Amino acid sequence: MKRFLIPLAVFFVLLVFLGIGLTLNPRDVPSPLKDKPAPSFTLPQLEQVDKTFSPADMKGKVWLLNVWASWCVSCRQEHPLLVSFSKEGKVPIVGLSYKEVRGDSEIDAGKLSPDDELNLTRRRSNAWLAARGNPYSVVALDLDGRVGIDYGVYGVPETYVIDKAGLIRMKHTGPITPESLKTQILPLVAELSK
Amino acid sequence: MKLRTLLVCCALLFAGTAMAKEAAPMAADVEIEKRMVAISDELRCLVCQNESLSGSHAELAQDLRREIRKMIAEGKTDKEILDFMVARYGDFVRYRPPLKPTTWLLWGGPFVLLAGGLAALIAFLRRRATEIAAPELSEEEHRRAAALLDQSNS
Numbered sequence: 001m002k003r004f005l006i007p008l009a010v011f012f013v014l015l016v017f018l019g020i021g022l023t024l025n026p027r028d029v030p031s032p033l034k035d036k037p038a039p040s041f042t043l044p045q046l047e048q049v050d051k052t053f054s055p056a057d058m059k060g061k062v063w064l065l066n067v068w069a070s071w072c073v074s075c076r077q078e079h080p081l082l083v084s085f086s087k088e089g090k091v092p093i094v095g096l097s098y099k100e101v102r103g104d105s106e107i108d109a110g111k112l113s114p115d116d117e118l119n120l121t122r123r124r125s126n127a128w129l130a131a132r133g134n135p136y137s138v139v140a141l142d143l144d145g146r147v148g149i150d151y152g153v154y155g156v157p158e159t160y161v162i163d164k165a166g167l168i169r170m171k172h173t174g175p176i177t178p179e180s181l182k183t184q185i186l187p188l189v190a191e192l193s194k
Numbered sequence: 195m196k197l198r199t200l201l202v203c204c205a206l207l208f209a210g211t212a213m214a215k216e217a218a219p220m221a222a223d224v225e226i227e228k229r230m231v232a233i234s235d236e237l238r239c240l241v242c243q244n245e246s247l248s249g250s251h252a253e254l255a256q257d258l259r260r261e262i263r264k265m266i267a268e269g270k271t272d273k274e275i276l277d278f279m280v281a282r283y284g285d286f287v288r289y290r291p292p293l294k295p296t297t298w299l300l301w302g303g304p305f306v307l308l309a310g311g312l313a314a315l316i317a318f319l320r321r322r323a324t325e326i327a328a329p330e331l332s333e334e335e336h337r338r339a340a341a342l343l344d345q346s347n348s
Binding site: 026027029030031032033099102103144145146149150151152153154155 | 240241243253254257258261280281282283284285286
């Protein structure tokens with residue numbers, strides 16, 4: 001009897017490990033930026049053509065940085081939730097438009113001049129926000145994705161929770177779901193806002 | 195049908211130019227390219243996690259390769275470039291992560307499993323050796339065995 005019990009026990013232990021493995025998301029790579037200062041940058045704004053945005057502008061506030069692009073399918077899925085959440089006014093959401101033109105495989109961005117690329121980015125982003133609602137207090141335009149690299153962006157959408165001191169307190173990869181908003185982001189924002 | 199062939203040809207044509215664009219810097223500086231490939235071979239592409247950064251066609255991989263080329267041109271050392279990547283994407287980007295408390299299990303795990311397997315094998319072999327030890331036969335049993343052998347021989 002014992003000789004059957006041991007393999008059976010080993011089998012169940014294996015089963016438990018494999019079961020845990022199934023619930024983990026291999027895409028969710030822990031960010032080394034957690035609890036580090038949000039990398040600084042200065043990028044053109046979407047709203048006001050002659051103004052720029054920099055994370056330093058948000059000092060003293062808890063805020064979310066949401067990386068998106070109009071070509072990103074998951075952003076489309078996430079967007080309605082962001083819009084309704086932003087209406088609650090709990091926390092400002094800053095958009096980082098990530099490679100709006102270059103990231104779209106249908107456009108050959110190499111043929112565009114930098115000015116043309118910026119203008120096209122503005123046009124496309126504005127059209128998208130006009131059609132689907134604008135949850136952002138301000139949108140910074142990262143044309144070549146260089147700022148995205150500093151933030152360790154590897155798949156849009158991504159969302160960062162940044163505290164009053166300018167430290168990244170959480171990174172959420174992939175579209176925000178009502179559940180992740182309720183169980184992870186909101187409690188953290190509430191705690192940081194104290 | 196003809197239109198489709200034409201479209202396919204066009205697509206192939208553009209695929210060619212797209213690749214040429216990516217490969218263009220190669221001719222410019224062979225040394226930089228060689229170092230870039232060596233460094234990016236050590237790095238994982240986060241978009242398609244089982245591909246190295248040097249072999250991936252993902253957009254982010256192209257951006258990061260461009261970034262590596264730039265850093266090499268700026269005279270950064272290989273270690274500085276690896277640190278740059280780890281600071282942004284974590285130890286996960288390295289195919290050979292450094293040995294530290296969070297990676298002990300990763301590096302040591304296989305050896306622990308090996309040791310466990312060997313211990314189990316040795317225990318099993320020892321037990322079997324005692325089980326197999328020839329049982330003592332009594333007079334009576336010897337006779338029966340001899341009779342049976344005789345029977346089968348005839």
